[in-house]
Amino acid sequence: MMRTVRIARGLSLLLGLGLASGQAQAQQEGDAERGQAAAGTCVACHQADGSGMNVPGGESWPRLAGLPAGYIAKQLHDFKAGRRENASMMPFASMLDAQQIADVAAYYSQMPVTDAQGGEGADEALLRRGEQLAMRGDWDAYIVSCKSCHGPGNAGAGATFPGIASQHAGYIETQLRAWQAGERHNDPQNLMGAIAQRMSDGDIRAVSAWLANQSVASD
Amino acid sequence: MRYRMTHLALAIATLAAGMSMAAWAEYETLAEMGYPAPEAGELVHVPPTMADLEEADLHPELKKVIRRGYDLFTDTQQLRGENVFNDMNCSSCHLGEGRQPFSAPVWPAAVTLPNFRGKNQHVNNLEERIAGCFAYSMNGTPPAYGSDDMLALSAYHRWLATGAPMYPDEPIYGRGFPPPERPESLSYERGEALYVEQCAICHSDDGSGLYENGEYVFPALWGDGSNNWGAGIVRTHTAAGFIKNNMPLGQPLSLSDQQAWDVAYYMTQQERPQDPRYSGDVDEVLEKFGATFHKHSSYGQVREHDGHRLADHANWGEKGDIVPWNVGQPRFEDLED
Numbered sequence: 174m175m176r177t178v179r180i181a182r183g184l185s186l187l188l189g190l191g192l193a194s195g196q197a198q199a200q201q202e203g204d205a206e207r208g209q210a211a212a213g214t215c216v217a218c219h220q221a222d223g224s225g226m227n228v229p230g231g232e233s234w235p236r237l238a239g240l241p242a243g244y245i246a247k248q249l250h251d252f253k254a255g256r257r258e259n260a261s262m263m264p265f266a267s268m269l270d271a272q273q274i275a276d277v278a279a280y281y282s283q284m285p286v287t288d289a290q291g292g293e294g295a296d297e298a299l300l301r302r303g304e305q306l307a308m309r310g311d312w313d314a315y316i317v318s319c320k321s322c323h324g325p326g327n328a329g330a331g332a333t334f335p336g337i338a339s340q341h342a343g344y345i346e347t348q349l350r351a352w353q354a355g356e357r358h359n360d361p362q363n364l365m366g367a368i369a370q371r372m373s374d375g376d377i378r379a380v381s382a383w384l385a386n387q388s389v390a391s392d
Numbered sequence: 393m394r395y396r397m398t399h400l401a402l403a404i405a406t407l408a409a410g411m412s413m414a415a416w417a418e419y420e421t422l423a424e425m426g427y428p429a430p431e432a433g434e435l436v437h438v439p440p441t442m443a444d445l446e447e448a449d450l451h452p453e454l455k456k457v458i459r460r461g462y463d464l465f466t467d468t469q470q471l472r473g474e475n476v477f478n479d480m481n482c483s484s485c486h487l488g489e490g491r492q493p494f495s496a497p498v499w500p501a502a503v504t505l506p507n508f509r510g511k512n513q514h515v516n517n518l519e520e521r522i523a524g525c526f527a528y529s530m531n532g533t534p535p536a537y538g539s540d541d542m543l544a545l546s547a548y549h550r551w552l553a554t555g556a557p558m559y560p561d562e563p564i565y566g567r568g569f570p571p572p573e574r575p576e577s578l579s580y581e582r583g584e585a586l587y588v589e590q591c592a593i594c595h596s597d598d599g600s601g602l603y604e605n606g607e608y609v610f611p612a613l614w615g616d617g618s619n620n621w622g623a624g625i626v627r628t629h630t631a632a633g634f635i636k637n638n639m640p641l642g643q644p645l646s647l648s649d650q651q652a653w654d655v656a657y658y659m660t661q662q663e664r665p666q667d668p669r670y671s672g673d674v675d676e677v678l679e680k681f682g683a684t685f686h687k688h689s690s691y692g693q694v695r696e697h698d699g700h701r702l703a704d705h706a707n708w709g710e711k712g713d714i715v716p717w718n719v720g721q722p723r724f725e726d727l728e729d
Contacts, residue, residue, distance in 0.1 A: 305443070312488035313418040313438075315425060317642050322594070325607040333593060334609075361593050367642045 201275040203242055208280025211273040214265055215281075224287035225341060227385070232261065233291070233343030238284035239389070243332025245278035248359075257359040286328075291342025292385030299375075303383025306376055307338075316371050319380065322364065328389045333361060342385035349377045419493070419565075426645040427494060427566075427637075435562040439491040439499050439552035448554075454547065461548025464541060465490055465498075468530065469608055471541065477711035478531040478665070479601055479608050479617035482545075485529065485625060487638055490552060493566020494637035494644070499552035500564050511685060514723040518546050527716035528623040531665050531709050534718050569625075569633030572649035578628070580697060583658025586651055590640055599662055614662035616709040622667035622719075627688035631656035661690045661702065665709030668719045674704045 215237075219225050223238030237245060251257035252266035253274075269277060295303070305311060307327055310318035319337060324330030327338035337345060351357035352369035360366060372380075418438050423429040430436045440448070442462055445455060464470065466489055468481040482498075483489055490498040501521050509516040511524065522545050523534035535541040588597065594610040595601050601612040612618040624630050636652035638644050647655070670677050674692045686692065691703045708714075 309442070309489065312492050314421055315642070315644075317487075321641060322609070324604040324609050326605075328605070330604040330609045331602055362590060362640060362643075364593075364640065364642060 201271055203246070203275035203277075203279025203282075205276070205280040205283050207273075208276035208278070210276075211269065212277050212280055214268065215277065218261070219281075222287055223281050223284040225344070227290035227341035227343045229291070229343060231343075233341045233347060235344040236287055236289060236340055237281040239286035239329075240282060240335050241329055241332045242275075242278040242282035244329075244335045245281055246274050249274045249278065251359045257357060286336065286339055286389040288388055289339045289341045289385040291344075291346075292382040295379075295382035295386070299379045300383050300386070302376070303379035303381070306372075306380045307383055311376075314371055316368055316376065319384070326389065327384060327387065336389060337384050338387035339389045340384055342381040345381040345384055346377055349381070353377075422493060422566075430565045433562055434565040435556070435560045436565040437499065437553070437556040439497065440554050441491070442489070445551065457544050457547045458551045460540075461544035461546070461551070462489065464545055465548055471532075471535070474532075475526055475535050475541070476530045476532045477709055477714070478619065479603070479612045480530055480619060481608060481611075482525065484608075484611035485634065490548070492638075494570060495566075495634070496568050497552070497566060498549050499556060500567050502546075502549040502553035503556050503558050503560060518549060520718065522546065522549075523718040527668050527719050529619045529625070531618075531620040531711055533711070533714055533716040569630050569637060571629040571633035572636045572652055574629065574632075575650045575653055578657040579654050580658055580661060580695075582651075583654035583656070586647075586655045587658050590647075591655065594641070599659070613659050614664050616665060616707070618664050620665040620667060620709065621689070621691055621703045622669055622685075626660055626664070626691065627685070628653070628656050628660050628690070629688055631660050635659075657690075661693075661695055663702065663705070663707075665707055665711070666703065666705065667691065668716050670703075670706075672706070674701070677703075 218234040219237050220234075223236060225234040225236040227233045248257060249266045249269060250271075252259060252262040253269070255263075266274075292300075306316060307319040310316050310321065319327050322330065322334045323337050324334060327336065329336030348357060349369045349372060352360070352366045353372070355366075358366060369377075419430065419436065442459070445458060448455070450458075465482040465486075468476055468483075469479075485496065486492070486498055487495040488497075501518055505521055506515050506517040508514070509521070516524075519537050519542050522542065523537070526532045526534035535545075591613075595613050596610075599612060599614040600617055601608070602610040619625060625634060632649075632653045635656050636645065636647060636649065640646065667677060667681075669681065678686060678692045682692070692701065694701050
């Protein structure tokens, strides 16, 4: 029930931005089985188990397994419409119609969360800072904790806020930097962008490493 | 004295008072974000953090109790069903773990009490002040005075006040939720539209907030999961002050004064559990508190758009017939004037 409500909320945001085409798409029910068939092209990067891959020095592919369906669907629509810019994803997202997007999103959302890479070898001080930012924030710099939106254990909250614990460090780093540089701005109400702006380079590395080292039990 | 400073001639004052530049730098971020800089003669205090606690020269037993207090403050839901009967934590309203200026930092209570308190018309100490939060904001009933939980919460307040002077004469920088100037008119409709646009993504359309895996993420703004009609934040100006200075999360001061007041007006015109001072009749509550506390709230008012009379009900929320033991508790009745 909550999921449905959340998706409807994402929808009203889309509408608020004058993107009326969002309506039919966002309300579409996804079917995981059909999603598997439609996800044929995804596995090359995101892997058959949805674990993605940390690629040091390159473009890391995010774990999709266990992310909220509403979040995945929104990202695919955003890639397609250019609201989220990514040269790799644009062509693949464009191949999917609204129903396939809902199906693929349902498919990945139901997979158990996999382990992440990229946090190995981080020193203790960096991890301590990462834990602080993720769990308590640094209010003196007005950086609110990741947990305050991404939920208990940073495992996600509702359909809007994706789980970031056990996400690849390379991916989190890239995204935070993209928000900082204004290259990513498809978050609702600039909620992430405003925080990313206040993070130092060290903060970004710290929080990415710490989150990548967390494991998430799937229900 | 590192906690005392003046805005004017900052560098000189800093040197003279020996205040650490690091402490000022922390609040400089706030000034950069648009919060007012401290004015001359204001008491500025930067509370220590939990990381500082680990380094502090305190007895290990005290550290343990302060840690317990912090844990209760940030996860008050662990007292759900005993002392807390809604979806709130202390830190739902006192952001930044109770340290944050303009978010009703809690350390002032530790250096200004005991003192007379208008709300209950007698002298309160720190424990009684905390007990008030349980009765109203948490829609519950407080842990006993002197109990482990109460002592732990007090100890946490005391820790945050470390270094601040007792009974300061100066006004305290960033105390409470200072409201922006009240605009000429407030609009429920504008507030509702703004709520849907800017607040509902976290707090949901029906104001119930968001739980995930049985844990609170975003607090309930009204309804049974929220504070009751006796909590300070049902006063429109307090809600406006909270919103203006703290919301949306991470983007304080982004709403105009009019917007903050409109959305506060909308939020405080929704239903919530009854005020524990209710005796079965809204008018009786208004007779007692209508000229003081509820002068600033919408308690007992008839909502314009649907004719609903607010708070005219006996819904106590999840706490049912549990009566907070501290509400109306007499004090010093035998003292002569």
